[in-house]
Amino acid sequence: PPRRCTVAARDGMDASRAVASPPAAGVDPEMKNWTMDSWRRREALQQPVYPDAEEHRRALEEIRRMPPLVFAGECRTLQGKLAEAAAGKGFVLMGGDCAEAFAQLSANRIRDTYRVLLQMSVIMTFGGGMPVVKMGRMAGQFAKPRSSPTEVKDGVELPSYRGDIINGADFDAESRLPDPWRLLKAYNHCASTLNLLRGFSSGGYASLERVSKWNLDFMGATKKGKSYIDLAERVEETISFMVACGLDSNMPLMKETEFFTCHEALLLDYEEALTREDSTTSLFYDTSAHFLWCGERTRQLDGAHVEFLRGVDNPIGIKVSDKADPADLVSLIAILNPRNKPGRLSVVTRMGAGKLRAHLPDFISAVQSSGQVVTWICDPMHGNTESVNGFKTRRFENVQKEVEAFFDVHEEMGSIPGGIHLEMTGENVTECVGGGAQIGEDDLNSRYHTHCDPRLNAEQALELAFYVASRLRS
Numbered sequence: 001p002p003r004r005c006t007v008a009a010r011d012g013m014d015a016s017r018a019v020a021s022p023p024a025a026g027v028d029p030e031m032k033n034w035t036m037d038s039w040r041r042r043e044a045l046q047q048p049v050y051p052d053a054e055e056h057r058r059a060l061e062e063i064r065r066m067p068p069l070v071f072a073g074e075c076r077t078l079q080g081k082l083a084e085a086a087a088g089k090g091f092v093l094m095g096g097d098c099a100e101a102f103a104q105l106s107a108n109r110i111r112d113t114y115r116v117l118l119q120m121s122v123i124m125t126f127g128g129g130m131p132v133v134k135m136g137r138m139a140g141q142f143a144k145p146r147s148s149p150t151e152v153k154d155g156v157e158l159p160s161y162r163g164d165i166i167n168g169a170d171f172d173a174e175s176r177l178p179d180p181w182r183l184l185k186a187y188n189h190c191a192s193t194l195n196l197l198r199g200f201s202s203g204g205y206a207s208l209e210r211v212s213k214w215n216l217d218f219m220g221a222t223k224k225g226k227s228y229i230d231l232a233e234r235v236e237e238t239i240s241f242m243v244a245c246g247l248d249s250n251m252p253l254m255k256e257t258e259f260f261t262c263h264e265a266l267l268l269d270y271e272e273a274l275t276r277e278d279s280t281t282s283l284f285y286d287t288s289a290h291f292l293w294c295g296e297r298t299r300q301l302d303g304a305h306v307e308f309l310r311g312v313d314n315p316i317g318i319k320v321s322d323k324a325d326p327a328d329l330v331s332l333i334a335i336l337n338p339r340n341k342p343g344r345l346s347v348v349t350r351m352g353a354g355k356l357r358a359h360l361p362d363f364i365s366a367v368q369s370s371g372q373v374v375t376w377i378c379d380p381m382h383g384n385t386e387s388v389n390g391f392k393t394r395r396f397e398n399v400q401k402e403v404e405a406f407f408d409v410h411e412e413m414g415s416i417p418g419g420i421h422l423e424m425t426g427e428n429v430t431e432c433v434g435g436g437a438q439i440g441e442d443d444l445n446s447r448y449h450t451h452c453d454p455r456l457n458a459e460q461a462l463e464l465a466f467y468v469a470s471r472l473r474s
């Protein structure tokens with residue numbers, strides 16, 4: 001069938017079509033039927049059952065009294081930037097751990113991931129000639145959806161690990177019991193992580209001159225490696241030129257940056273307990289992070305997660321695999337963004353390289369036909385997971401291929417590739433194989449630290465940023 005490519009969808013400006021069509025079932029633009037706890041009347045998948053309901057209630061009561069972690073104005077700023085990305089005037093970079101872990105909280109780890117995200121964003125800004133919106137899967141990425149409620153090891157069956165905000169990763173009955181006081185511990189971890197991130201972003205750590213000091217030895221002598229080194233040298237030269245022209249390294253432009261946080265809104269009790277009514281607008285914001293997404297496993301049209309998210313005014317995302325039905329995606333977007341506000345909704349596709357090439361066109365054309373404005377983001381991680389020598393891993397090659405397919409398909413469809421979403425760390429781990437540094441299958445056991453899915457290490461993440469920059473440039 002001919003692919004539709006409306007100018008409206010390309011410009012990301014025509015809000016009239018979606019509004020003009022009759023509202024689909026569940027669409028409630030006035031939010032008349034929404035309250036902070038209306039999700040409780042729907043089926044909530046992936047929620048823990050706490051052994052002591054009274055303790056759980058007390059822990060939530062404490063969270064309700066805690067100060068917000070992020071502020072409504074910041075969420076609105078981010079939404080504006082996501083709207084720009086939807087229109088091709090910006091690009092989104094989301095990255096961080098699959099699951100943050102209490103035991104791995106350290107200032108150096110936060111700094112290293114933050115630094116790599118900044119380096120990637122400098123490369124991509126230069127490549128695309130447009131601003132990069134930076135979001136860390138940090139300061140809140142604690143709850144994990146699981147494909148099975150239990151896990152069997154050596155004949156022993158225990159509840160699955162659901163993330164440090166719920167239970168412990170150690171394989172023993174006590175650790176796997178959901179503990180409500182972990183909610184408070186998670187909140188405190190988020191507060192201290194955010195405090196450091198805010199310090200880095202405004203206190204000079206984000207200095208452009210400092211951030212462009214990268215080590216590209218791993219790129220090697222390949223043609224691709226040389227072209228990336230060439231690009232890096234041009235970025236460095238440009239920064240030196242700007243400084244020589246009189247752009248003082250103390251100017252805010254040179255040493256400050258905006259940084260946002262995001263996580264999957266999975267554990268609804270916790271998200272509800274951090275939801276506050278904004279005094280200036282009377283809108284509700286989930287103050288646990290700037291951006292929240294609904295995972296592939298919890299995006300049912302009539303489910304509790306969609307019900308909760310439709311009423312909070314943070315910018316939100318939906319993760320979509322090839323298993324989704326394009327018509328359902330359109331209905332989901334209508335429920336979550338009934339007024340078709342640009343920047344409100346991002347669609348994060350995660351299908352695997354081959355499947356994305358085959359299926360993404362149907363999703364794009366369904367959304368284009370509906371007139372909905374969305375920010376398309378590529379998660380090249382979750383559709384490319386495989387098991388090697390007993391380790392969950394991903395091949396850099398496949399990750400890059402999915403990004404490549406994402407750019408190709410959007411180009412063919414006259415649609416806008418708005419960003420990428422990665423599982424990555426600033427550390428020198430060996431969790432994904434391949435890349436210029438040639439992590440081999442036998443290296444996996446040397447520095448495999450993740451509590452959940454395998455992450456790109458600093459070099460692999462940087463290498464992918466160079467690839468994205470080359471695509472944004474062309």
Ligand code: PEP
Pocket residue numbers: 098145264294295296297319320350382453
């Ligand atoms: C994740 O982002 O870690 C995740 C679980 O993603 P998805 O919902 O797409 O599987």
Ligand code: MN
Pocket residue numbers: 098099382423452453
């Ligand atoms: Mn993951």
